[in-house]
Amino acid sequence: MSDPLPRIEPDRLVHEPARLAILVILSAVEEADFLFLLEQTGMTKGNLSSHTARLEAARYIEIEKTIVGKTTRTVYRLTDAGAHALALYRDHMTGVLELLTSRAGSPSNPPTER
């Protein structure tokens, strides 16, 4: 009884829902542009911009601005470090959620009483 209980300390850079959304998308498509991320995530431009900036600062993604025709195109790509951080995050959170996956009023489970 009273196990050590695994510390819940996810990478907060990844844990933030907005950034997690970005990372999930990038892990699926590997290379997306601003507008694509914008519509997929549903966030505002400012929001998206600042979050991508933070992810880039952490080297989790790379941002590449190319010139296409008359205008620019900004593409975002997951780095190896980002993929690694994401994998770590997944493992960590999976472990945490598994502590829950047989109790706590699941849809197919009788809820706990008081």
Added chain:
Amino acid sequence: MSDPLPRIEPDRLVHEPARLAILVILSAVEEADFLFLLEQTGMTKGNLSSHTARLEAARYIEIEKTIVGKTTRTVYRLTDAGAHALALYRDHMTGVLELLTSRAGSPSNPPTER
């Protein structure tokens, strides 16, 4: 292609690691006192106090102060609402993490569309 992609919008009250830790513990033991939570989570007293206060305000846990001998004992217990929120959170995050569970690390992918 370009599926709607499930919105990543976890209950932020639950999503915060410190509170998630508290909820996970309470879902496992149902009824824990302050000191127990303190040592299991490893957080400071102030921190624990404010987070439990927020969880109580949301009716996710209930706080009961009893008098034991000369001093008081504060016990924390998950409410039905808390268990429900936790189950929802688990399902939500499980879904999100599943988007990841076969990739995130391999540099071999289809390019973007738009």
Added chain:
DNA sequence: CAGACCGGTTTGCGTCGCAAACCTATTGTA
């Protein structure tokens, strides 16, 4: 040339998470 739009970035602000400081009651201990 004016204005609308596109693709982003910067600014401002309310909220949050954190630990230090504080508080009240109890327990040594001289």
Added chain:
DNA sequence: TACAATAGGTTTGCGACGCAAACCGGTCTG
């Protein structure tokens, strides 16, 4: 009895964060 330390929490102060509005340089249209 006094007085210091400890236990069990709560409140305070502050830095960091997430958010959307405002802004900005370039294009395209009329």
